[in-house]
Amino acid sequence: MPDPFAFGFTPFARLRGVLIVFCAENLRFGAATQRVLSSMGDLVRRAGAADRFTGKNGSTLDIVAPSGLSLPRLVVVGTGKESDLKPQDFVKLGGIAMGKVPAAAAEATIFAEFASGALKSDQIAGLMLGARLRAYTFDRYKTKRKEGEERPKKVEVNFACANSSAAEKAWLRQAAIADGVVLARDLINEPANVLYPGEFARRASSLGKLGVNVEVLDVAAMRKLGMGALLGVGQGSVHESKLVIMRWNGGKRGSNPIAFIGKGVCFDTGGISIKPAQGMEDMKGDMAGAACVVGLMHALAARKAKINAIGAIGLVENMPDGKAQRPGDIVKTMSGQTIEIINTDAEGRLVLADVLHYVNKKFKPKFMINLATLTGAIIVALGQEYAGMFSNDDKLVERLTKAGQATGERVWRMPLGPEYDKMIDSKFADMKNTGGRWAGSITAAQLLQRFVGKTPWVHLDIAGTALGSPQTDINKSWSSGWGVRLLERLVEDYYER
């Protein structure tokens, strides 16, 4: 089912469908908005008074079938004090505006004007990004609709502005990012009977159409490379494990790439150390790290980012089976280090150990950032508001923290250290794959750190932020696509030439 939403531009004079306008505190409107509202006499003022609506940031006023306007509905969205607004607030306001378009509407016009005047093209593009993300739904498996929930086949959302060509240009960039987030959300929401490693690899391969070079390594290729840890996780599944390497070369020829690595456990039953039934369905999203990497590579390529970037995702399914790996098994990683399996449910770190080593060795990246729904313990520590951040590099930490504040996809640094590292020493092998209940997220990160050498590295534990996401103004879906906007911002602000 193709996406019904088409976002475009229109002059202020052409009003179609649901009309959405903005106002500042004390019901102050911009000039173009005022011209339209004047045809209704004092209707808006009276409606505002009746609803105690004054234009506070994020508040809304609904007027159905406004007399004097031949439109089905007028919605006023409050911006509050405009000088307080940061770029991210425009994204949020775009989401709020889109949320006021009823499901049955086929057309909406959003006035890209605030009380203080016309919006800049970047601000308009911010509104549009928020609207696009808010409009996202994952309903491809619903064959029936409740009454009133049917969407028309086509929904046109037009942003009224004076200079549409400048806005269009700004939007093209944001649309690339929006599409990356949507791609990540789709992959995460997709059930595991549909999205197994092979199918995931196929979907990642479609980035080829944007000029991304995509290479898929199968089990035989990984066996040759000696990736015993990744392969051990997947050996109980009927679906073949895959390693997908995506390369976007938009930067200087020959300059070392930056690298993003994702955990792609298409379903995590826990393996022989099987998980309880309660909530296990959420483990279809245990590939959210990989989905974020694919969404990011899409965004970078679609907006032709001036950077050389690698995206690498380890795709496996963790199943209990006669062929599955057991607690007590010892696997040899590509790096040569051995790992004793204590709990087959601590599988993400095993996958990442081999992918991190491979990327580091093969591409000599300037830095590596990995994303993984790695531990339940990070949800206990940080809830769903911050992702856990572990790193050997203060500069990367500072930059990611800033990018997090700017995008609202926030990260919180957690400690690493030799005392924690000791907790994963093993009686029989170089290390074991769990360090016990205490500091569960940290000992997981310590294992990863044993595979990154001296390369600047960040591990983002996104178990809390990527799945079962809280409903926000820009996300109503189970998966938020967390991380795409964060990392896109990091690249844009610090690494493009």
Ligand code: BES
């Ligand atoms: N995929 C899970 C972590 C997870 C939990 C992600 C909840 C999203 C929501 C991971 O593979 C896992 O099972 N971790 C174990 C590690 C333990 C066995 C050391 C955990 O966190 O319990």
Ligand code: MN
């Ligand atoms: Mn697990």
Ligand code: ZN
């Ligand atoms: Zn897992």
